[in-house]
Amino acid sequence: MERSHTSLRRGWTTGSCATAAARAAWGGLCGPGFPDPVTITLPGGQHVAFALAAHGYEGDSAWAEVVKDAGDDPDVTHGAHVRATVRHAPPGSGVVFRAGEGVGTVTLPGLPLPPGEPAINPVPRHMIRTALSAVSGYEPDVEVTVSIPGGQDMARHTLNGRLGIVGGLSVLGTTGIVVPFSCAAWIDSIHRGVDVARALGLRHVAGCTGDVSERATQALYGLPPEAMLEMGDFAGGLLKYLRRHPVDHITVAGGVAKMTKLAQGFLDLHSRRGQADMGRVADLARAQGATAGVVADIAHSHSVAAAFALAIEAGVPLGPAVARAAWQTACDVLAGADCMLDVLLFDRAGQMVARHGPHPVTR
Numbered sequence: 001m002e003r004s005h006t007s008l009r010r011g012w013t014t015g016s017c018a019t020a021a022a023r024a025a026w027g028g029l030c031g032p033g034f035p036d037p038v039t040i041t042l043p044g045g046q047h048v049a050f051a052l053a054a055h056g057y058e059g060d061s062a063w064a065e066v067v068k069d070a071g072d073d074p075d076v077t078h079g080a081h082v083r084a085t086v087r088h089a090p091p092g093s094g095v096v097f098r099a100g101e102g103v104g105t106v107t108l109p110g111l112p113l114p115p116g117e118p119a120i121n122p123v124p125r126h127m128i129r130t131a132l133s134a135v136s137g138y139e140p141d142v143e144v145t146v147s148i149p150g151g152q153d154m155a156r157h158t159l160n161g162r163l164g165i166v167g168g169l170s171v172l173g174t175t176g177i178v179v180p181f182s183c184a185a186w187i188d189s190i191h192r193g194v195d196v197a198r199a200l201g202l203r204h205v206a207g208c209t210g211d212v213s214e215r216a217t218q219a220l221y222g223l224p225p226e227a228m229l230e231m232g233d234f235a236g237g238l239l240k241y242l243r244r245h246p247v248d249h250i251t252v253a254g255g256v257a258k259m260t261k262l263a264q265g266f267l268d269l270h271s272r273r274g275q276a277d278m279g280r281v282a283d284l285a286r287a288q289g290a291t292a293g294v295v296a297d298i299a300h301s302h303s304v305a306a307a308f309a310l311a312i313e314a315g316v317p318l319g320p321a322v323a324r325a326a327w328q329t330a331c332d333v334l335a336g337a338d339c340m341l342d343v344l345l346f347d348r349a350g351q352m353v354a355r356h357g358p359h360p361v362t363r
Helices: 014-030 122-136 151-155 184-199 211-221 235-244 256-263 278-287 292-299 304-314 318-334
Strands: 038-041 047-050 054-058 061-067 081-088 095-099 142-147 204-208 228-230 249-255 340-346 352-360
Touching: 014 038, 014 047, 014 054, 014 061, 014 081, 014 122, 014 142, 038 122, 095 122, 122 142, 184 204, 184 228, 184 235, 204 211, 204 235, 211 228, 211 249, 211 340, 235 249, 235 318, 249 256, 249 318, 256 304, 256 318, 256 340, 278 292, 278 304, 278 318, 292 304, 304 318, 318 340, 318 352
Parallel strands: 095 142, 204 228, 204 249, 249 340
Antiparallel strands: 038 047, 054 061, 061 081, 081 142, 340 352
C-alpha cells in the first residue's frame, strides 16, 4: 500500500476492488483458475495486486471477492467485501454490467449513466473491460454482476439517495486510488448533484453546510429535495463547479462559524484547514460601530459563536457584515457565471441570523 508524504496510507477505490474481483472470477471461469493475488492495471498505468478473500462457482458462474482497504481515509466502505460474479453472455453482447446486492441503480437523469443502469461508473466499467480483455486477448461476451453485501445500509451514509441512486452504493473511482482525506467521493457527489438538478430543469439550488441550515433553507424557499446540495465543508468544490455549470439562482447557507470562514476567504470550511481569525471578526464588528471594549472582547473570544453572542448583546450587526463578506468570497469564485447569489447565516436552532442577496454575480 502506498504512503503519501504525510505518511497517510493510500487505499483502493471500489472500482479497483471490483476490477480485481472480476478479473479473478473471469480467470476462474475461462482461464487457468482464480489468480491469487490478482493483478490489475490502474488508469494511471500502475500495476496493483489484490488478495482474494473468497472465490468459487455457482452453476454456470464464477465469483471472486476482495476486501476493500481505503487506507487511512475515513471511507464508509472501508472493509467492505466487493464481489464480482461473471458468466458467459450471448455472442455479440460485449461486457454487460448488473447490479447485485448492495449496488445501487440510477433513477434520475444528469448522471454519467442513464436511468435504469447499475451505478457502476464509467471508469470502473472501462477498468473491468480492460482487465477481462487482458485475460481473453479480446473483449469477451460476459455478464458481470458487482455486489457489495451490506451496501444498502452503507449507502445511507452517502449522498446517493440525493442523487437518485437507489438500492445501494455506487462503484466509484477515476484513478483507482483513494487519497486520504481528499474526500474526492463527496466532492464528486456534489458535482453529480448539480448535474441532476440541471437535468431536471431546476433553476435554483442551495449548497448547505449541514442539516440545520439545509432544513431552514429548504423551508424558506420551498425547494425540492433535488435542489438541496449537501456541500458540507466543500464550498469551493461546489462554487467552482457551478461557475462552469451555472443555474439561475444559487444559495449558500450555513452556520455562523463556517460562514465566517467563508467570509475570510476559506473555500474548505473544515477545522483542519484552519480556524477563523478572531481579529478579523473584531475588525468587522468595529466597522459596524462596536465600542473598543466590545471589539476587544470579540478579538479574545474562544469561538465565532461566542463572538456573535457578544455582538448581539451589544446590538452590533455583525451577522450582516459576515454575510456580505461571505457573499463576496462566493461571488469571486463564481465570477463570470450569469446567476443570482445569496448567502444565509443560521444559528444552531435554525433561526436566520443574517442574509445577503440575492444579487447578480459580478465579474
